[in-house]
Structures are given as C-alpha cells and as structure tokens.
Amino acid sequence: MNASPAGLVAMAALLVLLPAAGLPPYYLHLSASAFLLATLASAWSLLAWGGQISFGQAAFFGVGAYAAALAAMHGVASWAALALGATAGAAAGALVSAAALRLSGAPLALATLAFAEIARGIAINWERLTGGGAGIIGIPALPGPTSQPRTVTYYLALFLLAATLSIFGWMARSRLGLALAAVREDAERASLLGVNPAAWKLCAFALSGAVTGAAGGLYAYMVRVVAPDLVFSSWYSLAPLIMATLGGPRTALGPAAAAVGLYLASELVLQPLVPALHQVGYALALIAAILFLPGGLGGLAGRRRNAAP
Amino acid sequence: MPLLEGRSLCMDYGRVRALGGVDVEIEEGQVIGLLGPNGSGKTTLLNVLGGRIIPTAGEVRFDGALVTGKPPWVFGRLGIGRTFQIPRPFAGMTALDSALVGVTFSRRRKLSRAADRRREAERLLAIVGLADKAGARASELSLGELKRLELAVALSTRPRILLLDELASGLSPQARAEVLGFYARLRDRGVAIVAVEHSVGTLARVSDRLILLSGGVIAAEGPPSTVLASPRVAQTYLGDGDE
Amino acid sequence: MASGFALTLGVTRALNLAHGEMIVAGGYLGYWLWAGSGLGPLWLMPVAAAALLPLGWGVHALLRRLPEPRELTSLTAGFGVALLLQDAMRALWGGDYRLIADSALTASLRLGPVTLNRGRLAAASAAVAVVALLWVGLTRTRWGRAARATALDEEAAALLGINTDLAGRTTLLLSAALAGASGVLFATLHYVHPAAGGPLVTVSIVLALWAGIGRMRSLLAAGVALGLVETLGVAWSGPGWRETLVAAVLLLTLLARGGSLARGMTAGGRAG
Numbered sequence: 001m002n003a004s005p006a007g008l009v010a011m012a013a014l015l016v017l018l019p020a021a022g023l024p025p026y027y028l029h030l031s032a033s034a035f036l037l038a039t040l041a042s043a044w045s046l047l048a049w050g051g052q053i054s055f056g057q058a059a060f061f062g063v064g065a066y067a068a069a070l071a072a073m074h075g076v077a078s079w080a081a082l083a084l085g086a087t088a089g090a091a092a093g094a095l096v097s098a099a100a101l102r103l104s105g106a107p108l109a110l111a112t113l114a115f116a117e118i119a120r121g122i123a124i125n126w127e128r129l130t131g132g133g134a135g136i137i138g139i140p141a142l143p144g145p146t147s148q149p150r151t152v153t154y155y156l157a158l159f160l161l162a163a164t165l166s167i168f169g170w171m172a173r174s175r176l177g178l179a180l181a182a183v184r185e186d187a188e189r190a191s192l193l194g195v196n197p198a199a200w201k202l203c204a205f206a207l208s209g210a211v212t213g214a215a216g217g218l219y220a221y222m223v224r225v226v227a228p229d230l231v232f233s234s235w236y237s238l239a240p241l242i243m244a245t246l247g248g249p250r251t252a253l254g255p256a257a258a259a260v261g262l263y264l265a266s267e268l269v270l271q272p273l274v275p276a277l278h279q280v281g282y283a284l285a286l287i288a289a290i291l292f293l294p295g296g297l298g299g300l301a302g303r304r305r306n307a308a309p
Numbered sequence: 310m311p312l313l314e315g316r317s318l319c320m321d322y323g324r325v326r327a328l329g330g331v332d333v334e335i336e337e338g339q340v341i342g343l344l345g346p347n348g349s350g351k352t353t354l355l356n357v358l359g360g361r362i363i364p365t366a367g368e369v370r371f372d373g374a375l376v377t378g379k380p381p382w383v384f385g386r387l388g389i390g391r392t393f394q395i396p397r398p399f400a401g402m403t404a405l406d407s408a409l410v411g412v413t414f415s416r417r418r419k420l421s422r423a424a425d426r427r428r429e430a431e432r433l434l435a436i437v438g439l440a441d442k443a444g445a446r447a448s449e450l451s452l453g454e455l456k457r458l459e460l461a462v463a464l465s466t467r468p469r470i471l472l473l474d475e476l477a478s479g480l481s482p483q484a485r486a487e488v489l490g491f492y493a494r495l496r497d498r499g500v501a502i503v504a505v506e507h508s509v510g511t512l513a514r515v516s517d518r519l520i521l522l523s524g525g526v527i528a529a530e531g532p533p534s535t536v537l538a539s540p541r542v543a544q545t546y547l548g549d550g551d552e
Numbered sequence: 553m554a555s556g557f558a559l560t561l562g563v564t565r566a567l568n569l570a571h572g573e574m575i576v577a578g579g580y581l582g583y584w585l586w587a588g589s590g591l592g593p594l595w596l597m598p599v600a601a602a603a604l605l606p607l608g609w610g611v612h613a614l615l616r617r618l619p620e621p622r623e624l625t626s627l628t629a630g631f632g633v634a635l636l637l638q639d640a641m642r643a644l645w646g647g648d649y650r651l652i653a654d655s656a657l658t659a660s661l662r663l664g665p666v667t668l669n670r671g672r673l674a675a676a677s678a679a680v681a682v683v684a685l686l687w688v689g690l691t692r693t694r695w696g697r698a699a700r701a702t703a704l705d706e707e708a709a710a711l712l713g714i715n716t717d718l719a720g721r722t723t724l725l726l727s728a729a730l731a732g733a734s735g736v737l738f739a740t741l742h743y744v745h746p747a748a749g750g751p752l753v754t755v756s757i758v759l760a761l762w763a764g765i766g767r768m769r770s771l772l773a774a775g776v777a778l779g780l781v782e783t784l785g786v787a788w789s790g791p792g793w794r795e796t797l798v799a800a801v802l803l804l805t806l807l808a809r810g811g812s813l814a815r816g817m818t819a820g821g822r823a824g
Contacts, residue, residue: 175413175414280636
C-alpha cells in the first residue's frame with residue numbers, strides 16, 4: 001500500500017488534533033488501543049519482511065509489559081520503565097531467534113507459538129516475580145495532567161506507532177532490509193554473497209521484539225494491570241497476523257491501517273450488536289484474506305527453492 | 310601458490326560417491342574448463358570449491374589458507390563468485406537490488422555510502438548489458454537476461470575467482486558469442502575462472518587448461534589440444550561436441 | 553486425540569490448529585448429550601463424532617483453497633478457525649467448566665496390588681480401540697491405501713489415479729470424527745471450557761511429530777511417552793506447569809528436528 005505523502009500528513013495532523021477537538025476519554029482509550037495494535041502489526045511486518053513468520057509476538061508484548069510494570073512498581077520513572085520494556089522485548093526477540101536459528105516456515109511459526117506459551121506459563125507460575133495468575137495491579141499512571149490520563153496515553157501510543165512506521169520505512173531502505181530481503185528470497189544464495197543470515201535474522205527479531213515490548217510497556221501503563229492471561233494472550237500473537245494478512249505483505253502501513261480499521265469497526269460496530277461474537281469478525285477476515293488475497297502468506301514467506309544441483 | 314586449490318576432495322551422498330578424490334589447482338587469472346558427462350561430478354566440484362557444500366573428505370584452500378567447512382559467506386567474502394546452471398534470481402527483488410547484495414555484504418569494496426554502492430550495482434548491470442532492466446523483477450526477464458543477471462550477481466562480490474556453471478548453454482548462437490566475449494573480458498581483468506560448459510568447443514576456446522571428470526574422478530587433464538586429442542575424451546564423454 | 557491431527561498432517565500436509573477446539577466441541581456436545589439423556593459416554597462417542605463431521609467438511613473446503621506453502625498457510629488459517637470456534641463455543645455454551653462425571657466411571661477397579669480408576673481405564677481402552685480401528689482402516693481398506701499414498705507423495709498419487717481431493721476430504725472428516733469422539737472421552741477426565749483447546753492441539757502436534765506420519769502404533773507409544781514426561785515434569789515442578797511443559801517439549805522437538813516437520817517432510821514441501 002503506497003500512500004501519498006500529502007495524505008499521510010493530513011492523516012497525521014488529524015490524529016494529533018483529535019484530543020484537542022474534545023474526543024471523550026473512552027474514545028481516546030479506544031484509539032490508543034487501536035494504535036497499539038497497529039504498532040504490533042507493523043512490528044510483525046518487520047519480521048515478515050525477512051521471511052520470518054511469527055506466531056508468538058505475545059511473548060514480546062507480555063515480556064515488555066511485565067518489565068515495565070515491575071519497574072514502575074519499584075519506583076522507576078515511566079520513561080525508563082518503558083525503555084526497559086523495549087529492552088526486555090529485544091532481549092526476548094534475540095533469545096527466540098538464537099534458539100530457532102535453523103528453523104523457518106511452519107516450524108518457526110510453531111516454535112514462536114511455543115515460546116509464547118512458555119512465557120505465559122512462566123508468568124503464571126513464577127509467583128514471586130510476577131505475582132502469579134493474578135498478576136500485578138495498581139501500576140502507577142503516567143506523569144502528566146492527572147485530569148487527562150487518556151490523552152497522555154493517546155499521544156504516546158500515536159508516537160509509538162509513528163516511530164514504528166518510520167523504523168519500518170528506514171529498515172526497508174537500509175542494509176538490514178536488503179540483507180533480510182535476500183535471506184527471504186534465497187538464504188543460500190545470500191550467504192554465498194557474503195550475508196550471514198543468522199546475524200541479520202537475529203537483528204530483525206530483536207528489533208521487532210523491542211517495538212512489541214515497548215507497546216507492551218505502554219499497555220501496562222494504560223490499563224494499570226498486567227496478568228498472564230491478559231498480556232500473554234494469544235490474541236496479541238494472532239492480531240498482528242490477521243492485520244498483516246489483510247494489509248498486505250512487505251509494507252507496514254497497510255497492516256497498521258488494517259489494524260486501526262478492523263479494531264475500531266469491531267469495537268464500535270460489532271461489539272454493541274453481537275457482543276458474544278465480535279471477535280468472530282477477525283477470524284472471518286483472516287480466513288477471507290487468506291483465501292482471496294493474492295500472494296497472501298505464500299508471498300510473505302518467500303519462495304521455496306527447487307534444489308539446483 | 311595457487312589461488313584456489315582442492316586436495317583429495319571426496320563427496321558422498323549416502324552410498325553415491327559424487328567425487329572420489331579430486332585434486333585441482335587454479336592459479337590467479339587462469340581459466341580452467343571442466344568437462345564430463347552428466348553425473349560426472351562437475352557441479353559437485355563447483356559446489357565444494359565454492360563453499361556451498363562441505364566435502365566428506367579433503368581440503369579446500371584459498372590463498373593457502375584452509376577454508377574447508379567454513380560457512381558460505383566466508384567464501385563469498387574471500388572473493389569467490391558463482392553462477393548457477395539454472396538461474397536463481399532473487400525473485401521478489403529488482404535486478405538492481407540483486408546486484409546490490411554482493412556489493413553491500415561481500416566487504417570487498419570500501420563503499421560506505423549507499424549512493425556509491427548503488428552506483429556500483431548499476432555499473433555491474435551495465436557490464437552485462439542489463440542497464441535498462443535495473444528495476445525489473447526476475448519474472449519479467451528472459452532466460453538470456455536471467456543468465457546475465459546471474460553473471461552480474463556473481464560479479465557483485467568483486468571475485469578473484471568465478472565458478473561458472475553452464476553460462477553459455479541454452480542460449481542462441483548470438484548470445485553464446487556474447488558469452489565468449491565475457492569470458493575474454495573477465496580474463497583480461499585477471500579474474501580466475503572455473504567453467505563448466507556443455508559445449509566442448511566453447512571450453513576449448515576459452516580455457517588455459519581442461520579437466521575431464523568421469524565418475525567423480527579426473528580422467529584427463531592438460532592444455533585443451535592435449536586433452537581433446539586424448540582417446541579418453543571419446544571414451545568417457547557422451548555429450549554433444551559442437552565445434 | 554492426536555490421531556486425527558496426525559492424519560490430517562500426513563495426508564493433506566495441513567496443520568489443523570483448530571483441532572484442539574474441535575476436541576473441546578466434542579467434549580461439550582458429549583456433556584450436553586450426557587446431561588440430557590443419561591446415556592453412558594461410550595455410546596455418546598459415535599454421536600459426537602457424527603456431529604462434528606460437518607465441521608470437518610468445512611475445514612476441508614477451506615484447506616483446498618489455501619495457497620502454498622500449505623503447512624504455513626494452514627497454520628494461520630487454523631489459528632483463525634480456532635478463534636472462531638472458541639468464540640462460537642463461548643457464545644453457545646458460556647464460559648463454564650463442564651465435566652462428564654458419570655458415577656460408573658469414578659469407581660475404582662482393583663487389579664492385584666494396583667488400584668485403577670475405572671473411568672481412566674475405560675477412556676484408555678476406548679482410545680486404544682479407536683486407534684487400532686484406525687490402523688486397520690489405514691492398512692486394509694482402499695481408502696487407507698489411498699490416504700497413505702497421498703501422504704507419501706501427493707503428485708505421484710494423483711498421477712496414479714488416486715483422487716487426492718477425496719482422500720483429503722475423507723481424512724478431514726475422519727479427523728473431525730476422531731476429535732469429537734476423543735472429546736467425549738476427554739470430557740470424562742477433564743473439565744472442558746472454551747479455551748481448553750490450546751494445550752490439546754499442542755499435545756497433538758508433539759505426538760504427531762514424535763510418531764511420524766501415518767504411524768498409528770508409534771502414536772500410541774508416543775502418547776505414553778509424552779504422558780510420562782508430563783507426569784514426571786509435573787511431579788518435579790508442580791501442577792501449574794503442565795501446559796508450559798508440553799509447550800517446552802514442542803519447542804525442543806522442533807529444535808531437534810531442525811526444520812523438518814516429520815520424518816520425510818521439510819518445512820516447504822513434500823514428503824520424501
């Protein structure tokens with residue numbers, strides 16, 4: 001999806017001015033959540049650019065959330081806590097990548113899924129650290145005008161999204177992007193040309209983990225509670241998948257837009273109509289996207305090589 | 310000291326022995342032609358020399374240093390380039406980006422600015438006559454163009470030695486003549502070459518030395534005139550010789 | 553439980569991530585049937601199995617249209633279907649936990665020095681019986697041969713005149729039926745709730761990976777082995793870790809395999 005610069009600027013201006021226009025806090029919170037989801041989708045696209053399909057983004061989200069939450073509870077300043085969340089996410093990303101180096105395609109996806117599950121399990125069981133199944137409650141709010149906490153989180157979420165989209169744009173044009181694209185298309189040939197696939201793949205995972213972790217940290221401040229089933233929910237692994245499938249491969253803008261659109265549509269339209277089934281919309285969208293969108297996931301994951309002897 | 314050498318190279322695939330003890334030396338700037346019927350081990354030898362596969366036994370040395378078993382990117386960064394018999398382009402990338410990969414990551418050029426690297430990649434495409442196809446993707450290129458892209462990508466690492474797998478095969482006579490021109494120009498620039506070609510005549514014309522492989526071992530070796538006059542060639546080589 | 557998943561994986565190269573939810577659905581159906589009719593769970597198995605057939609049909613229709621690489625796209629689609637089923641079940645039956653607590657099953661049986669729970673014994677026997685039936689079906693019937701051929705090499709099988717599409721559909725139907733039946737069994741031993749499907753499919757994946765494609769007997773052995781690992785792990789670290797343990801086992805299996813999903817399959821493509 002290629003958006004014209006003018007259109008982007010207009011959109012950005014609109015988004016920045018929205019709170020000033022007097023949007024009620026509930027909708028600010030909703031928008032912030034939409035931005036977070038869009039950030040997750042973009043972070044996922046970072047990995048998909050390199051041909052790595054992740055089913056376990058929730059691991060990074062949760063790790064970031066817990067890291068920030070724990071820091072906040074120990075009195076760390078909010079900006080530092082958020083940075084910590086990003087760092088924790090990056091570390092988790094590097095760990096996953098290092099472990100799953102030899103994997104690609106479906107096994108990699110399953111491995112990331114397993115990682116997310118393990119992370120969740122650790123959060124539930126390591127009670128001393130994480131507070132067990134109940135999690136951590138009472139996370140302090142972000143500094144700022146206490147009368148408008150939702151506004152603060154709105155802007156932060158918007159900022160994070162903008163930053164993530166910029167990172168993606170930078171990546172696509174950088175050496176990292178070139179290396180990842182080459183590895184995606186033909187890892188063997190890329191390595192014969194001097195590319196060390198493992199190193200670049202790890203970079204991608206760390207970057208994606210960092211962004212997702214930051215989003216998790218912000219989430220902790222937004223809802224003031226972290227719990228295993230909350231932040232390690234497979235929803236945070238599935239959502240970016242759906243958005244990226246819908247929004248198109250090789251870009252971050254498409255998935256981000258899909259995320260915002262779908263989330264808001266689901267919350268504002270479906271939820272009031274059919275409260276029990278509103279998540280069904282996502283599932284249907286995913287299936288429809290796989291079936292009808294050309295390129296789909298096959299295009300995302302790169303080509304399969306016929307062994308040329 | 311030879312630029313690239315293989316000693317006692319053996320390659321087994323299960324019970325199939327693709328290479329059974331091959332010694333080969335390539336000096337700087339030399340052109341070696343590799344002959345042999347299908348299945349004689351030519352491509353396997355290229356794969357081993359290029360670091361694509363690790364031999365079951367034997368050594369590969371580059372500039373005297375042992376490189377057997379090192380990861381493929383070490384070979385690339387040392388300056389060993391390779392084309393593939395069936396072109397394998399980076400399907401989703403433009404021709405320019407494909408050429409850019411080697412330029413960027415082989416570390417054989419000190420180009421720290423992206424614009425310089427880009428210019429270098431454009432230059433490579435121009436050398437193989439693909440300057441106007443810089444923005445095209447693999448699906449938009451003809452076979453001849455893909456083969457040229459293969460060469461450009463192989464050159465992108467600024468190789469000191471090129472392993473060319475059937476660069477001239479499958480092409481029209483006119484395109485084939487162009488390829489012969491490439492061989493000459495590469496040679497002029499001092500790039501060593503190990504070439505596999507289906508056409509014995511082509512090989513004889515471009516090579517300093519010919520090596521005849523049969524059943525994974527060397528059956529004959531020497532200057533083209535000597536090797537071609539040898540009865541071994543008639544014996545073992547079942548391919549067509551269009552001379 | 554895992555046999556249906558392994559079947560699907562082998563014959564259609566699809567990873568049916570929704571398999572867990574299908575089992576849970578079977579469990580729920582079983583529960584309501586049992587609560588309503590008072591019939592023994594063993595009789596309910598075929599009913600639940602039959603009830604899930606349309607689901608199998610639907611999943612197959614979806615699978616046919618998936619682009620390559622099938623393993624990956626089916627995984628994603630399965631994720632979606634799983635979510636769909638979860639929500640549907642939550643909407644239909646609420647989030648309550650249900651258990652088929654048939655009194656006949658909770659009694660104990662004395663076998664020499666060992667005291668066994670009758671319910672578990674019945675479930676185990678039923679499971680073994682089903683797998684045995686499956687094995688017979690795979691080896692002796694025409695369908696079975698077609699399925700195995702398709703599992704080995706889909707293109708070759710098609711060239712030989714085997715209707716691979718039909719083989720695939722039959723497999724999915726069978727897989728759904730197995731899920732339903734095993735769901736009933738599951739419901740007698742564990743509580744069912746909408747979100748219970750995740751760990752179940754994880755177990756299925758591990759067993760399918762361990763046992764290899766189409767090897768029913770190995771599947772049973774693998775099941776026992778996994779059960780042992782689980783029990784030992786839980787005994788050592790505590791019951792809360794059970795699901796995590798299975799996930800860890802899955803991870804280790806994947807890593808050990810290093811990129812191939814099963815003996816003879818690679819991440820991208822065909823068996824062989």
